[in-house]
Amino acid sequence: MAQTLIETDMRIPNALRFAFGLCQRPPPAPGKHDEVANFAAVLLPPRDGASEPMDCDEPVAPGGLRMLFDSSYIRAHDEDAHFGHAEAGVVGVADGVGSYRDRVDASAFARGLMTKAYMEVVTGAPGTHVCPSTLLERAHQATAAAGTAAASTAVIVSLAGRTLKWAYVGDSGFVVFRDGRILRRSRPQQHHFNCPYQLNSKRDGLTVAAAAAVGEVPAREGDIVVVGTDGLFDNVTDDELERIVRMGTALGFSPKHLAEVVAGFAFEAAGCTNRDTPFSVLGRRETGGAFPAGGKRDDITVVVAYIASHYI
Ligand SMILES: [Mn+2]
Structure with missing residues (x-):
């Protein structure tokens, strides 16, 4: 479990660089590129439509x-x-x-x-x-x-x-x-x-x-x-x-x-x-x-x- 989390964590910087076009230092090794791209596609998908401020008139749950x-x-x-x-x-x-x-x-x-x-x-x-x-x-x-x-x-x-x-x-x-x-x-x-x-x-x-x-x-x-x-x-x-x-x-x-x-x-x-x-x-x-x-x-x-x- 711990290893899985660490492996996930290691991919995050490259996924961010890939998704948002940052220069990568160093670039992913051959064969790793698709993995980074897939990881980014799952976790950093483009948003669907504009994000306008939302109304927030739903009733709130009780409790602090x-x-x-x-x-x-x-x-x-x-x-x-x-x-x-x-x-x-x-x-x-x-x-x-x-x-x-x-x-x-x-x-x-x-x-x-x-x-x-x-x-x-x-x-x-x-x-x-x-x-x-x-x-x-x-x-x-x-x-x-x-x-x-x-x-x-x-x-x-x-x-x-x-x-x-x-x-x-x-x-x-x-x-x-x-x-x-x-x-x-x-x-x-x-x-x-x-x-x-x-x-x-x-x-x-x-x-x-x-x-x-x-x-x-x-x-x-x-x-x-x-x-x-x-x-x-x-x-x-x-x-x-x-x-x-x-x-x-x-x-x-x-x-x-x-x-x-x-x-x-x-x-x-x-x-x-x-x-x-x-x-x-x-x-x-x-x-x-x-x-x-x-x-x-x-x-x-x-x-x-x-x-x-x-x-x-
Ligand atoms: Mn400042």
């Missing part, structure tokens, strides 16, 4: 829900930060804005935000539902009050009872999956291409946490939330992410395993120069054509949260 989460972080500049608290049902990621890199520690505000958010959660009354917009605002105020340098995008997602709630600023974001399809996703907030809304210590009107996009959706057992920085979303399309999440569900991945596979795929996509990514497609549109194919080298933070029944 909980959030099981884990994360993967692949460093480039080491300016991302994240936190999570399973009992409180909350996760968050933040991404220090790179343009500060020459002057100050560009990770400072991102780390400050996540540390303050975590402290706020652990010092709160147990059993209290976390409101992401309130938490983000308090974390921002505390980080700004300390005169913290640099700036950061951020997203916080919580399971408040039976409701998934979120708040985000900039292009750190999330996707909620239900039954292998996208139920909800964030839409990046940006001033212009590659310049997201961001939080900092100044009071220039564009950076207050009140500018956060907020929302909620009723949660259900089996929902999967993928939260990440732009190192994920600039390099991985919705279609790719959806198919990887389906594969993970089919193979019974843990949150840790799914986070690592998603982050690993984002890392390889970032390094490929012969295929498009969300970053290159948007870049070409914004700059009128003179934009190379390939991905964006960046810190990649992926947090995966499974919404589960309380009694397993």
